Amino acid sequence: MSVTIRDVARASGVHISTVSRTFSAPHLVNPHTRSRVLACAEELGYRPNRAARALITGRTYNIGLIVADIANPFFPPLIKAAESQARKHDHHIFVADTNEDPAVEEEVVRALAKQVDGVLICSPRMNNALIEQLSREVPLVVVNRQIAGIPAVVMDVAQGARLAVEHLTTLGHRTIALLSGPRGSWTSREIRRSATATARAGHAELTVVGPNPPTELGGLTVAEDVLRAGATAVLAYNDLMAIGLIEGLFSAGARVPEDVSVVGIDDIMLSRLTRPKLTTVATPTAAAGRAAVDMLLAHGDDRRSTAHLHLQTELVIRDSTGNGPGPHSPADPGGVNVPGGVAS
Amino acid sequence: MSVTIRDVARASGVHISTVSRTFSAPHLVNPHTRSRVLACAEELGYRPNRAARALITGRTYNIGLIVADIANPFFPPLIKAAESQARKHDHHIFVADTNEDPAVEEEVVRALAKQVDGVLICSPRMNNALIEQLSREVPLVVVNRQIAGIPAVVMDVAQGARLAVEHLTTLGHRTIALLSGPRGSWTSREIRRSATATARAGHAELTVVGPNPPTELGGLTVAEDVLRAGATAVLAYNDLMAIGLIEGLFSAGARVPEDVSVVGIDDIMLSRLTRPKLTTVATPTAAAGRAAVDMLLAHGDDRRSTAHLHLQTELVIRDSTGNGPGPHSPADPGGVNVPGGVAS
DNA sequence: CCGGTGCCTGCAAAGGTTTGCAGCGAAGTT
DNA sequence: AACTTCGCTGCAAACCTTTGCAGGCACCGG
Numbered sequence: 168m169s170v171t172i173r174d175v176a177r178a179s180g181v182h183i184s185t186v187s188r189t190f191s192a193p194h195l196v197n198p199h200t201r202s203r204v205l206a207c208a209e210e211l212g213y214r215p216n217r218a219a220r221a222l223i224t225g226r227t228y229n230i231g232l233i234v235a236d237i238a239n240p241f242f243p244p245l246i247k248a249a250e251s252q253a254r255k256h257d258h259h260i261f262v263a264d265t266n267e268d269p270a271v272e273e274e275v276v277r278a279l280a281k282q283v284d285g286v287l288i289c290s291p292r293m294n295n296a297l298i299e300q301l302s303r304e305v306p307l308v309v310v311n312r313q314i315a316g317i318p319a320v321v322m323d324v325a326q327g328a329r330l331a332v333e334h335l336t337t338l339g340h341r342t343i344a345l346l347s348g349p350r351g352s353w354t355s356r357e358i359r360r361s362a363t364a365t366a367r368a369g370h371a372e373l374t375v376v377g378p379n380p381p382t383e384l385g386g387l388t389v390a391e392d393v394l395r396a397g398a399t400a401v402l403a404y405n406d407l408m409a410i411g412l413i414e415g416l417f418s419a420g421a422r423v424p425e426d427v428s429v430v431g432i433d434d435i436m437l438s439r440l441t442r443p444k445l446t447t448v449a450t451p452t453a454a455a456g457r458a459a460v461d462m463l464l465a466h467g468d469d470r471r472s473t474a475h476l477h478l479q480t481e482l483v484i485r486d487s488t489g490n491g492p493g494p495h496s497p498a499d500p501g502g503v504n505v506p507g508g509v510a511s
Numbered sequence: 512m513s514v515t516i517r518d519v520a521r522a523s524g525v526h527i528s529t530v531s532r533t534f535s536a537p538h539l540v541n542p543h544t545r546s547r548v549l550a551c552a553e554e555l556g557y558r559p560n561r562a563a564r565a566l567i568t569g570r571t572y573n574i575g576l577i578v579a580d581i582a583n584p585f586f587p588p589l590i591k592a593a594e595s596q597a598r599k600h601d602h603h604i605f606v607a608d609t610n611e612d613p614a615v616e617e618e619v620v621r622a623l624a625k626q627v628d629g630v631l632i633c634s635p636r637m638n639n640a641l642i643e644q645l646s647r648e649v650p651l652v653v654v655n656r657q658i659a660g661i662p663a664v665v666m667d668v669a670q671g672a673r674l675a676v677e678h679l680t681t682l683g684h685r686t687i688a689l690l691s692g693p694r695g696s697w698t699s700r701e702i703r704r705s706a707t708a709t710a711r712a713g714h715a716e717l718t719v720v721g722p723n724p725p726t727e728l729g730g731l732t733v734a735e736d737v738l739r740a741g742a743t744a745v746l747a748y749n750d751l752m753a754i755g756l757i758e759g760l761f762s763a764g765a766r767v768p769e770d771v772s773v774v775g776i777d778d779i780m781l782s783r784l785t786r787p788k789l790t791t792v793a794t795p796t797a798a799a800g801r802a803a804v805d806m807l808l809a810h811g812d813d814r815r816s817t818a819h820l821h822l823q824t825e826l827v828i829r830d831s832t833g834n835g836p837g838p839h840s841p842a843d844p845g846g847v848n849v850p851g852g853v854a855s
Numbered sequence: 856c857c858g859g860t861g862c863c864t865g866c867a868a869a870g871g872t873t874t875g876c877a878g879c880g881a882a883g884t885t
Numbered sequence: 886a887a888c889t890t891c892g893c894t895g896c897a898a899a900c901c902t903t904t905g906c907a908g909g910c911a912c913c914g915g
Contacts, residue, residue: 169625169648171901182865187903197863212648216625218562218571219901222870227562229605229626237591238780240584247581250608259623261573262606264594279603281513281560282573304513383784410784436582440727440754442786515871526895531873541893563871566900 248456336369340491347377348404390415424489592800680713684835691721692748734759768833
């Protein structure tokens with residue numbers, strides 16, 4: 168069928184092992200022989216068969232990348248960065264979409280295990296115990312989840328949620344709704360934990376709405392609930408939900424930011440393009456993708472690495488947040504200057 | 512290391528070939544034996560090594576999927592659909608991002624060739640000759656490009672561009688700008704061809720601006736050029752450019768659709784969420800992804816299939832298009848009824 | 856001239872699986 | 886009773902590489 172090491176050996180008059188060494192250990196072969204072999208290989212268009220190589224070396228030069236939903240705009244930048252970084256190291260990437268289903272996650276990891284050097288699981292929905300078990304079957308790096316003993320890169324959404332809620336209380340909001348994310352999401356729990364604590368510290372009331380699917384629709388459908396709860400500000404699990412929510416609020420007759428302030432999380436490209444432009448917590452997705460790949464590739468080198476990499480997040484204030492009914496902080500342009508405002 | 516067919520054979524007291532047959536040709540093995548083998552396999556957690564299998568059968572159960580830019584919102588729905596369809600047939604998907612670079616396309620196809628059953632190239636940027644050559648090295652299906660002898664699924668953007676331009680001339684626009692896409696894009700040429708012809712038939716003048724990178728920025732930066740050309744309507748190569756253009760127009764003091772009408776192509780999710788909502792030509796991306804995978808998988812079965820599948824497109828009229836300075840068609844609500852309007 | 860050293864190359868096993876062929880026992884045929 | 890047929894299983898080669906080991910050769914020092 169295609170050209171093998173054998174053909175090259177025949178063409179250049181050497182043994183197949185010499186051809187093999189020409190590619191995998193060039194310093195072991197005579198420069199003269201080497202160049203002849205390379206010339207023949209070039210001419211025949213020889214490419215080593217990685218599957219055959221993997222069979223004996225155990226290294227596949229492939230990586231598995233598992234995400235909950237490729238169509239969720241949060242993931243593509245991460246996938247792109249990971250793919251680019253992987254290819255820089257001569258690795259290829261399998262991408263699998265689990266449709267937010269933990270059972271599919273497990274199945275896919277197992278199915279991929281034999282043909283990759285490791286798997287990257289982004290925002291997993293399965294429980295920690297299962298992840299720990301899987302990490303015994305194949306090197307794993309997890310994005311957006313912290314588990315002792317499992318290498319991970321996490322975006323510091325707790326910090327982000329804190330900044331977001333502080334922003335809202337500073338603007339004078341005292342009744343805040345939190346649109347939580349999908350069941351099983353570590354990120355969602357982190358946000359909730361941090362937002363709750365921050366709200367309490369800011370003397371605001373925070374009510375949780377959810378769990379919801381992390382999509383536009385997930386936000387759209389709960390607009391009524393948010394209004395009924397009397398919230399004047401909302402922190403959403405992600406930008407997509409925030410944008411959907413804004414649509415829903417408009418339909419219900421509420422205006423953003425005049426009646427309700429909305430903050431998202433992720434800073435997907437979309438958020439700069441909607442009107443009003445979304446105030447949101449920017450997460451470094453591309454950096455996370457790169458870092459996760461690096462971590463996975465380093466994984467094999469030394470002993471089982473177990474590092475947790477934390478990436479900072481940042482509040483980006485745009486047009487979807489405005490003053491609330493309560494006292495505003497001094498810094499706020501149109502606000503009333505009230506001493507004893509919320510500390511930052 | 513991991514559990515092999517050998518371990519299962521030992522555990523169940525049969526020869527490895529019997530184990531192999533239990534999985535790949537169950538009807539050849541005694542039901543009693545079979546169930547015993549299956550039980551052992553289950554207990555040991557055996558999974559066939561696909562690389563080893565591929566070595567001998569030549570089928571890898573992998574597919575390569577090559578796109579110009581994962582972060583371009585046009586692609587994720589296609590990738591998602593392709594991945595889902597592939598996994599339905601027990602195949603896994605390699606995804607590669609070429610950054611719009613034809614050289615990378617070639618390199619990636621070659622690198623992937625040995626470890627996939629076929630490659631799907633979406634909106635390729637390389638020239639036809641190269642594609643033809645590559646298709647001799649590995650089964651290929653091309654999306655959004657027509658080449659004789661190469662199986663393809665194409666969205667009928669020519670039809671879409673015609674509908675779009677007719678829509679604009681019907682609204683009374685007589686000076687239309689076309690933002691063309693990246694160099695090497697078949698789609699861009701098709702659009703240009705069809706738009707030019709349709710404009711001529713509608714007695715409108717069409718000026719081409721470009722080529723441009725197919726991104727938000729690609730549209731943003733040419734806003735001035737569009738205004739300088741005196742265009743009252745624009746058809747953009749894709750939605751992303753259209754949205755960027757609208758931003759640019761606003762910055763330059765022109766309003767959409769009051770001063771300039773804008774039509775995009777693709778109907779990405781984003782287009783429903785911007786304000787004004789974008790009038791655009793909807794392309795069936797998910798269907799294309801599914802169809803392309805099906806075509807690739809069918810490819811091997813019979814002789815070299817060479818079918819070209821055409822998918823219909825559809826004009827979705829939203830809020831970014833309005834009346835132009837010329838006479839409007841009767842159907843237009845606020846328009847002036849002028850006989851002799853453009854035929855559809 | 857001999858032993859030693861070092862560079863390069865060939866040999867063959869190994870990795871996990873599939874598959875054509877042959878063998879075996881039991882059942883069926885004549 | 887001999888022979889065929891059939892269903893099932895084992896054997897071994899093959900797929901393409903990598904790699905430890907050993908052999909060949911030239912060169913060096915003594």
